[in-house]
Structures are given as structure tokens and as C-alpha cells.
Amino acid sequence: MTALPAVSKKKLGLVIDLDTCVGCHACAVSCKEWNAGGIAGPLTDEKPYGDDPAGVWFNRVHSYEIEALDAQPAMTLHFPRSCLHCETPACVTVCPTGASYKRAEDGIVLVDEDKCIGCKLCSWACPYGAREYSPVEGVMKKCTLCVDRIYNENIPEASRQPACVQACPTRARHFGDLGDENSAVSKLVAERGGVALMPELGYAPVNRYLPPRARRAGAATPASPPAENLETKELPSLLRWLDRALSR
Amino acid sequence: MSEPSLDLQKPVGDELKQTTCYMCACRCGINVHLRDGKIRYIEGNPAHPVNRGVLCAKGSAGIMQHYSPARLRKPMLRTGERGANEFREIEWDEALTLAATWLGETRARDPDRLAFFTGRDQSQALTGWWAQQYGTINYAAHGGFCSVNMAAGGLYTLGGSFWEFGEPDWEHTRYLMLWGVAEDHDSNPIKLGLGHLKGSGAKIVAVNPVRTGYGAIADEWVGIRPGTDGLFAFALIHELLKADRIDLDYLVRYTNAHWLVVQNPGGADDGLFARDADGQALCAVRGDATASPHPRPLSPGERGDEILLPLGEGARRADEGNAVATNLIPANTPDISPRIVGDVTLPDGRRAVPVFHLVAERYLDPQYAPDAVSDRCGIPADTIRRIAREIAAAAFDSDVNLPVAWTDTHGRRHASMRGRPVAMHAMRGISAHSNGFHTCRALHLLQLLLGAVDAPGSFRYQPPFPRPIPPANRPGKSRGADGKLDAPPLGFIHGPEDLLVDAQGQPRRLDHAYSWSYPLAVHGMLHTVIRNAWAGDPNTIDVLFLFMANMSWNSAMNTTETMRWLTDKDEHGEYRIPKIIYSDAYASEMTAYADLVLPDTTYLERFDAISLLDRPISDADCASDAIRHPVLSAPEQAAGRDVRGFQSVLLDLGARLKLPAMTEADGTPKYRDYADYIVRHERAPGVGLLAGWRGEDGSQSGKGAPNPAQLEKYIANGGFWREAIPASARYYKMANRDYLEWSAKLGFIAKPEPVVLQLYSETLQKFRLAAQGHGPVQPPAAQRERVATYFDPLPIWYEPFEGAQTTVADFPLSAVTQRPPFMYHAWGSQNAWLRQITARNYLYLHPSLAEKQGVLDGDWVHVDSHHGRITVQAKLVANMQPDTVWTWNAIGKRRGAWKLSKNSPESKQGFLLNHLISDITPRGDYANADPVTGQAAWFDLRVRLSKAEAQDGSSPQFAPLAGADPSDAPLRYGAMFRKSK
Amino acid sequence: MHPAFSVIFFTTLSGAGYGLWFWTMVAIPLLDDQARHSGLALLVPLALGFVLVAVGLSSSVLHLGKPLRAWRAFSQWRSSWLSREGVLAMTTFVPLAYFAAASFSRVPFSNGLGGVAALWLAVGSIATVLCTAMIYASLRPIPAWSHRLVPAVYLVFALHTGALIALTIGLRTFAIGNEGAALLILLTSMLAWRLKRRYWQDIDRGVLPVTRNSALGLPADREIKQFERPHTEANYLTKEMGFVLARKHSRRLRLIAVLLFALVPALCALPLWFVPMAHPTPLLALACASALLGTFVERWLFFAEAKHVVMTYY
């Protein structure tokens, strides 16, 4: 299975809007919550109440500081990182067991935990850090694109989307078919100049990130009549309000 | 090989329960999916008005909170010394008997000897009522240390407020200013709103010393110096006044801008409104103006004098050669063009000027010019000027007008709703300072000058607001024969006569709320309770009864002393605070200090009412309330624990105490439990905790007889009720007839009368007059200057006390905290998932400051305040104001608390800024609080910093609480669901 | 990258084993008739090689999360170098089995079948080592591993350590004599050193092929600093990929490695050449032990010094 399937027409993935993300970690925790009891669960936590707690997360939210440019003041940037469901991912091809595979029908990259031997090779092969090994379970885990939600007819249609997308309070996360150029996500990517991460590595990620819009600090002086330049030291400035015919 | 076959059609759970989240006070609707009796998945309820399907990090981690090992299991009686965390588990019967005995003896002696204070709960509709029935004046919830400056500033100005009583018009705003907001209670609604604004292209400006969270996505970040927002607001007002970019029509329609203020320095009426015989405030109109027939004749001399301008020496005639006579008529007369500047001589010869005149005079003063405030605020003057221009442009040059016809309270039809699409929202960055009340009023003044309160695109009221200014209910003061207080202990002060002071003018309440020190402390002052109880100031107490407040730790100032006060003994070896009863759901730092612990359920196991009588969850378009109900099966819930919902326990105690309102004539309890109370209790005829499905058949909203099936109706409707405001009633609510009638019909206000917004607060002036020696109730001499200074009827700015009473040389830096979006105060750290995000906190410094101090990223630093020292690990970040340091709030934990290992990063490296925050001012004469409202001034903290040797962990450290470390076994939550079909 | 001892153990030992097998096969044509016919002489190196390979393999299997499923690793030879390595490793056991059977049944090695088996084992050994190398060399996210010299390094170290073992256990006496042995040691030591020096120079210069900006999808012109990690405590990624080795330790360890894998063996080889010696075994054993130890350090560094691009996020 490790051989990649023919490139599917359907390329399901996420579009994450870095302009809107406030770094609240809601996506990360809802992901953990859904998947803990889903097809990839449990997302085991070690020393959950101890000195160095660590667990499996499919989605981790980083925070950065972007230094100022002349045109743009310093910014804080939040950046959620999860599997990009690459089109040509080495995480799949390196897998010796076939546990790691890319679904032919929609391009979702998954791990079949029943086959996985826990060699960690796929996690080394993923440049995006999207694979998480659980020493307790002895197998590799990763984002499932909530495959057990998005097709699940027991879930109301409007909620048939990844947990992280459903939860995101700013609605900075979008899910859809990036192989269909008419899909809402593809249009969003086109409109906002969505980018792929580290394209130079050749993994051809499906997920896209929408870069932050230019911040409008003081750039354009808004059209407004010039200030009246009152000499405030003199009280007659109040005079001009004297004859205002106000309507009450 | 073929792809494995996946079971993609597995139902989420086998049961779905819809209730209300309480991982924080935002109160989102949640769908709780259960499988085999266990919680499988909690998701946002898409139909819920608060969160519309989204869910925050805390909400998603509810599973881990519910199954937390730190949950209390049974009532506990202290066995060791207080504070050692040594207890014996007891049965409920014993616990309740004991509590009832303590409370009964205390009540018999003097009900005020019970201090009943509640924290983060939202049961004030019950707890306040209970305190009233018990008869103690010593009751409050946590608002006093939280954001009462916001509440009071708003309620005394707008009849509504920021906090969770209003919201920006997310749909229509073009310009949003966020002042000192990190998370706020409207956590998900704000995030939904910001996400929307990002798409709509509105400009977002974050005024905050730190640029994280909401500030990260803001278009512009104004890195202000803490405590100076009032000056910034005044400079904006100055610019708007100068440029005449003011909505004068709005001001005279909806505010008291044209009301005449008596100018009689030294007189008992100085600064009060000129009123007619009926008490109607007057305004001046030109004599030739055709005023509509006013309702009743004016008092003698209805004709005022001509307008005079205060031009220094000898008043000069305003319109020389063209003198016009001036009419004095009631200010609420419609269709008039009142004067807003100029001197008026009242018929009795007194001088008066319109409110706006005073406003313009004060804020046009050069001391508030951008150039004058720029240095102190740390904001370039050009930026201030530009922002003033931008907000004016957004307010006045945009074409946001809603084609919705509406009728004002004078019965006049308006074809559309004119927009003023500048919205403001502010929270604790403003309120947690000792000048916060006035700063909050300054922001409201700014909004009002722009006409940007409840206009399309601006700040909007959420029902049940607006309410009369100030709201009618005054605090209870005296007890009847049945021992009951004449009104609930918390209420609104209308003047000095409403204060709770004794004949000498000294505080009556334990927390000193409603005293001359903090007259408008309308939420009480939880932060002074423990010191005063220990000191017996004004009196000793018998029982301290606390609920859901971690008062020995992260909600305390001066933590070290607080822990000592809680355990201190008198000369007879008795605890100075004789009895402490505490209800918590988890093994917090505070449980260790209780004599008797009443274990509460988790939020998924009990009935709760999210009531309009308390902190409403309405939004600007609809009124809403909600419930919580037990979502787990009884056996599942009982497994290994025997806990009870605190509200039910409280009712049980009330019945055991035979409080009349909780006992039938035959002595049996009146209410089976809280659920029964929610349904049957009526506050006033037809008004109960829940507004939905009232009336015997459930057909009424707002008011109506109790409906025995009410809770079932709520449960069937996803746990909430909402009623949309009619379209014609959604804006200008303070003067919108349809709205006010709707509001009265639902019982939110007594009468559908307009609410006139108060630029100038006569209530404040009454206190100032008292301080100047007028009126029957006057402050003691020692307090006069303070009251006279801080009860300015127009917003003022002053240096926050801690800064004013220390020097910049000693303490050059401000230190503040922020809410992490994924933690709720202390509760989050017991959560196996949330604590992985932040298990320790750092002190964030600006690189330029670090360079000056020779501090490198990761170094340890000493941080000193006038009160103490902490030694903590530093991190360098540039996204902040350089003279400020900050950290995440409430990450630091006491060793042994929350069932975390004793060397957990939270306790070993984590820390609280609270160890540095004194509960009194440096001078020691008052609480570290706002002089008007008593709001705790957490963010006044001033510090200095020095490099420390590398440390093993943070300090101070306190003796670990007794208890075994948790097991290090891995947590495999969810494994059982994978197997189950 | 986190230097996992099992993997370091595995690559070092199995490399030495395959090298030993390779040299043993090379030696067959050089053996005298008696030895060639008896086969017993070959049994010792073959068996020792087997021990090394088997210990290495089992240590790597034990390192798996699910050792019992290790058999599954043979299935994906079409795409996975790890799978290929496994398959090839298994195939080398065929000629090995043949040799074992042949020597017990006293079938001479020099017949045609023996030739085929020898060729198989020699080529198989080299191929297996190359597959091991390719597991790493094919990982683009770890530039220090996907470096073009990595296969050569793996091969040379296998040959170097394999040769030293072979010489130590006496293969020398049949064929090349002390001088030959010395020459071989000097040659492989030199080669290993040159290769590693070149490799280290490269990776010291080598910057990651990606920047934080491209990792975040942002324009290249903005400087981006970390503000907060997703989690304050360590996690799988930071432990596995985020291993950082202080530069000064790395310098020292490189020196130690070179000393052990090249200098000591070379110094041991010199007397072998110049001083006639009846029993050079102690010297060879010293060289051999030192080289193995040196390779161990080298391998440890190979892991510990490699940076994974995912750390641009941290």
C-alpha cells in the first residue's frame, strides 16, 4: 500500500486562515477529543498528572512573532500544524509494512494501526511533524482528517466535517475538496492566495494556508475633512456649538 | 494489498444530551454524546445562540474535567490543622447537620456574623436570595475583584455595560476598538465576531500593552502603557471635539448633554441638575424656538435668562445685538433644539450650564491634547490624531443605515436606523486598575460623543439591558422580624443615604462595600473579606461560607498573608476565623483551608439555571436563558463518589434552618431540590429563574405562572430558550418604544420608559456634595477629600494608586496577567489535556528591557514589588510594550493541590503574580482597589526586575499540601470506545 | 535526531557483519586448496558475521513498537528501503545456509554452486548495507542523512570494520599476509576518515533546505521568531526530532570518533607492515575494537547531529 495510488481527483484537505487564527487551541483540543474515541484512538497521554506530561496530538498550535517591516508593524502569528495530506508524501512510501497509506478515493493519508510495527520511519519522513508515535501503544498515529466524521451518515450533514473545523471559534478553518477548483475551499485559496508549506521538498501538500492580510495600521489616512484647528486655549471655541439647531 | 476497510458509519454515541458548558462562564450550548454511559464527545450545539456550534479548547476538554482525579468524592471534615489538607470523609447527613448547626447558631446570634461569599458561580439569583432570607448583609459574589468597574461604569452611564451585558454590532461595524481584552466572558461570541470582521473588512484596533490573541489578528495594535487608557480616550475626545466630529443630535436625543447643571460653587445644589417642580431635568431652548407643547407647565419663572458665555471677566452676551430669550423646558421634551453650551440663569437666579458645555470645556483643555498625553501613554501623538480621524470617519462618513422603520418613545416614526459603525469593547485591562471606573466612563463618553451606543454598527445592549440609570434596586440594609433582609444584599446606590455605614460613617459590611471608602461597590469586595474577617473589621464573624472561589490562591491578593489569616489563632488558641465552610468540586488550594468541605458535582451532573436574573447569555438580537441538567446516568454519576449540587445543598440548609422562604408551614422543606426551585420559585409574581415556557401550559415568555413541565421543555429545546427582539426594536433600545415595551412585557424593566444616557453623573455629584459637607449623610472627615476627588461627575484620569504611591525609580515597570484562552483560572491545570498546552508559565519581557538588565532568554529573574519578591524564569518577546512585563494568569499551582504531582511544572516552575500583589495600597490606608467601586486593582502592580542565578524552580514556594502523588499510569481515554460497536 | 541506541547498535554491528561476509567471500579465491575444500575455515567468519547481523537485526526489531509484527516489514519492497533492507537481509541467509550445509556435508566451496553462493553473499551484503544507508539517505526532511556521501559512508564503514574483524580472526593468514593486511587497514581507515571529514564539512556548512518562512508559508523577507511552543513540556516530536547536541560536544566526539575508527587502526597497521610479526592478532584485535567503538561514536553522531526540518517550527 506503501506505493502511492494514482493521483485522485478528489483531494480532501484543510484550508487554514492565518489572518484570522487567534491561537486559541480549540482545534487542537477538539481534535484530541474526537480522535481519542475515534478510529485512531486512544491518543494516549503519558504521566497525565505527573511531572512531564506528554501525549499524542494530531494538531498543535504554534505562536510566533514576526518582526516589523516598514509597511507592517510587528505581529503575533498563530499557526496550527497538522497533517497536510500530501499528494506525494514520503511518509507513505517509506513505510515498510503498508500500514501507512494514502486513500485512492480522496487522498486522505492514514495509518492502519493493525499493520504498523512502530518503526517511526514515517515520522522521520514527514517534514511537517504530523506523525506522532505513542510509545505506550507502540504504533504511529496521525490526523485522520476525521474520516470517521466526514462520511458518517449518523452525523447531521452540516456537522460532517473535521472536529477541528467544527470547533474553531473564529471559523479560521475550512474543509473541502481542493481537487475541485469550483469548491468553496478552492475558491477561497484562489481569492486569498493560499499557499502550500515547504513546497520545495516536493511532498505536494494538499492543505493550504491563507497568509495574514496586510495589517492596516496607519497606512492610508482616511478621507476626512481637515481638523478645524481650533485654538483650544481660548474658550470661545465653545461658541460654535451655540447656534447649532439640534433636533431632539 | 487493498486498503483496510474502515468503519466510517459508527454512530458517535448511543445517547445525545444537550446542555450548557461550564468550562468557563461563557456558557455555550453543548451536545454531549455518551457511549456506554461514558462521555464520548462534546461538541458545540449549532443551534445555540451563544456559540452557534463552535467550541473552545476548554469546552472540548470537558471530558477530562469531568473525569479528573482531583474531583472531590465525599463531604470532608478537617482532622489536621487548618491548611494542612488533612480530612476525614463523612456522610452527607453528618455534614449537613453540622453546617446547619453552625449556621443556625450564628443566625441566632447575629445573621451578619455569617459571611457568605461566592466566586465564579452563576447562581447569584439563588445565592443572593438565600443570603437575604438568612438575613446577612455580608454576601457578595466575585464581581468585586473581577470587573465591577465595567459593570458600574456602564450601568451608571449607559444603563448597560461591556462585560457580558453588551456586544459590538458584529454585523455592521466598520471599526472595532478592543480595550484591554484578552478573552473575556463572551469568549466564543467574540471570536465568532472577530472572525466575521476579518471577512467583512472592518478595521480592528487592539489597545493593549501586549499583542497576543485578539491583538494578533487586529489591524492595528496600540501598545499602551497600563493604566493610561483614560488619557488616551480623553485625547481622542479632545480631537473629536476640536474637529467638531460629534453627533450632537444623538447627544440631545439620547443623553443628558443638554441638561442644565447648576453652577453654585459651595452650595448644596452645586453640580445637580436644574429641575422643575416635578423633578424633571431642564434644558434651555431659544425663546423663539417652537417647542412642542410640553406636558405640564413649568414652575414659576419658566422663562430663563439669556444665554451668557463664560468668557472670563464679565460675561459677554452670546449673540450680541441679537439677543434671544431662552426658554427653560423639561429636557425630555421632543422636537426641540436645546442649547448645549452657554450660561443660563435660572429663574431663581442661579447659574447653570448644559452638560455638554462642561464636557467640552474639560476635554478641550490642552492637558488632554495628544501631544500632552503621548508620553505617559506611550502612544505617538500622530497615532492618536489619526485614530481620532479614523473613528470619526468610520462613524460619520460611512453609509451604514438600516432600512428598518422604528418608533421612538415620543411616538415619532423613523424611516431608518442611522448607523454609527464604530464599536468598542473593553474589559479588565481597563477595569482592573484603581482608575478603572473613570476610565470605563471615559470610554462610554467617547462612544456617546460619536453617537455610537446601540446604533447600527456600534456597541449594542443585550437584553435585559438597558435598565434605568442607576438600576432601581438598592442593597438590603435592615432585617425584619423574621430575620429576613429588606432587600437582597447587593443592589445599586443612588446616593449617600443608601450606603451601608453606621452612625459614625464606618463600614457595616465585612468587605467594606457600600462604605465611604468604596461607595459604589455594587458587586461587593470578595478580595477584602479574609483580611477583614481575620482582623474583625468592622466586626468578627463566626462562619465564613465560601463557594467556588479559590480564595487562598489565585483569586487572592497577598497570597502569603491570606494563607496566614486563614490559619491564624487568637490568644486562646482558637482560629480567628472560627469556622470555614467551603464548597468546591475539586481539590483546589482552597479546600485545604476549610473545616467542612461540601463537594459539588461537575457541571455535567447537576441542574443549573443560567438566569436572566443573574448574568444573562442574551445577545443583542434576542433574550436567552438556559439550563444545565445531569447528562450522566445516576449509577455512572454515583460511581465512587457521593457529591451533591451545591444549590440543592443550599436549599436543604435553608430548610434545616427553617428559613420561611424555604420551609412549608408544616416545617417540611419547600423545595425538593434546585430543579424544583428553578421551576416553582417566583421572585415576583410570574417572574422566576427561567423566562421560557412559563404559564401553566408553557405558552408564556418572560412572565407567567410556574410551569411544572418547564425543565422538560428546556431539555427538549437543546437546553436553552431564546426570544428574538422584534426587528424594529433592535437598535436605539434606550429610546425605542417597541423595545422598551417588549422588555417590560418580558419583565426586564418595570415600565417602558426611555433610558437617558448619563454623560454627567448626578449620582456621583451627590457624593461629592456630601464630602463637601452637604446633606444628611456625610463622610467622616478623614474620607472627605478622597470622596470629593474621586466622585467627579465627569470622567477623570489619575495615576493608578500603586504607581502614585511608589516611584518610577524604584518600580519602573508595570506587571500584568492575561487569560490564556485554553485555561479557566485554576480549574484548567487538573485537566490532562489542557495542562499539556501550558504546564508552566514564564515572565515575558521585551528584548530592550532584557538587554538593559543583562537578561537572556530563559534566564531567571527576581521581580520585586513594594510588597514582595518572586523569582521566575523569563522569556523575551517583542510583541509587547517595553515597560511592561506579563505572564499567563493562574498557571502556578501550590504543591500538592489539584492532585498533580508535587514536582509538576505548574508548582515547581509555574508561578503567580499574586504573590507580588498587595491587598492594600503602598500607603496602607485603603484596599488595593478603585476608590469608587472597590474593584480590585490587579493590574496596578509596579515592579522592578533583576537578573537572578539559575534556579531549580520558582519561588516563593509554600509547604506542599498533604496527599499522595498521582499515579504515572498512562491515560488511554477513548480506548474503550474503539472496541465498542 | 534522537540517537536511539538500538538503531546505532544495529547499523554498526550489522554493517560490520556484512563487511565481514563480504571480505570472506572475496577471500575464497585466495584461500589455499585445503581451506577452500574443507570449508571449515570459512565457518568461523560466516558464523561470526551471522552473530553480528543477527544481534543487530534483533536489536532493531526490539526497538520496534510492535516487534511481533516485524514480519510485515518485508511486504513493501517496491517502495520502502527499510522493507528492501529486510528482504535483502533475508536473502543473504540463503547463501549462508548453503555454506553452512556445504561445510557440514563437506561439499567443496569451489564448485560452481559455491561460486554462485559466494557472489550472492558478497553482492547481497553490499546491497543490504546500501539499503540500510538508503533508509536514511532517502529522507529529505533530514538533510544530514540525505547527503550524497551517506551510502558511501555506510559502505566504507561496513567494509572497514568488516575487514578488521576478518583480519583479526585470521583470514589474513591464508591470503594477503601482514603487509596486505596493513595496506587494507590503512586504506579503509584513510577512506573512512576522508569521507567523514568531507561529510562533516558539508553538514557544518549545510543549512536546512527550508526556512521558517517557507515552513509557515510566509514571504521570505520577514524575520520570524518563536513566541510560544504549542506545549510547554517536551513531546514526541521535540524528543525524537529535536535532539540538540552542543557544538563543543560534537567537535570533541568527532575527534574521538576519528581517533578510534581511523587513527588507532592505522597506527596498529604500521608496525604490522614494518615489523615482522608472528602474532599480530593482539594488534589487530586492538584495531578492530577501536574501529568498532569509533564507528559506534560516528553512528551516534550521525543521528545526534542530524537536524530535522520539522524543528524549523520549534
Ligand SMILES: Nc1nc2c(c(=O)[nH]1)N[C@H]1C(S)=C(S)[C@@H](COP(=O)(O)OP(=O)(O)OC[C@H]3O[C@@H](n4cnc5c(=O)[nH]c(N)nc54)[C@H](O)[C@@H]3O)O[C@H]1N2
Ligand atoms: N494576578 C491575577 N489574579 C487574578 C486575576 C488576574 O487577572 N490576575 N483575575 C481575578 C478574577 S477577574 C477572577 S474572576 C478570579 C478568579 O479566581 P477564582 O474565582 O478563584 O477562580 P478559580 O481559580 O477558577 O476558582 C474557582 C474554584 O471553583 C472551583 N470549581 C470549579 N467548578 C466548580 C463547580 O462546578 N462547583 C464548585 N462548587 N466549585 C467549582 C474550582 O475548583 C476552584 O477552586 O481571579 C482573580 N485573580
Ligand SMILES: Nc1nc2c(c(=O)[nH]1)N[C@H]1C(S)=C(S)[C@@H](COP(=O)(O)OP(=O)(O)OC[C@H]3O[C@@H](n4cnc5c(=O)[nH]c(N)nc54)[C@H](O)[C@@H]3O)O[C@H]1N2
Ligand atoms: N479562557 C479564559 N477565559 C476567561 C477566563 C479565564 O480564566 N480563561 N476568565 C474569565 C474572567 S473571570 C474574566 S474577569 C474575563 C476577563 O477577560 P479579559 O478582560 O479579557 O481578561 P484579562 O486576561 O485579565 O485581560 C486583560 C487584558 O488587558 C490587558 N491590559 C492590562 N492592563 C491594561 C491597561 O492598562 N490597558 C489596556 N488597554 N490593556 C491592559 C492585558 O494585557 C490583557 O490582554 O475572562 C473570562 N474568560
Ligand code: SF4
Ligand atoms: S504532512 Fe506528513 S504525514 Fe501528512 S501526508 Fe504529508 S508527509 Fe505524510
Ligand code: SF4
Ligand atoms: S511506524 Fe508504522 S506507519 Fe510508520 S513507517 Fe513504521 S510501520 Fe509504517
Ligand code: SF4
Ligand atoms: S482533521 Fe480531524 S484529525 Fe485532522 S487535525 Fe482536524 S480534527 Fe484532527
Ligand code: SF4
Ligand atoms: S481553533 Fe481556529 S482560531 Fe483557534 S487556534 Fe485553531 S485555527 Fe486558530
Ligand code: SF4
Ligand atoms: S467558551 Fe468554551 S469553556 Fe466557555 S462555555 Fe463556551 S465552550 Fe465552554
Ligand SMILES: [Mo]
Ligand atoms: Mo473575573
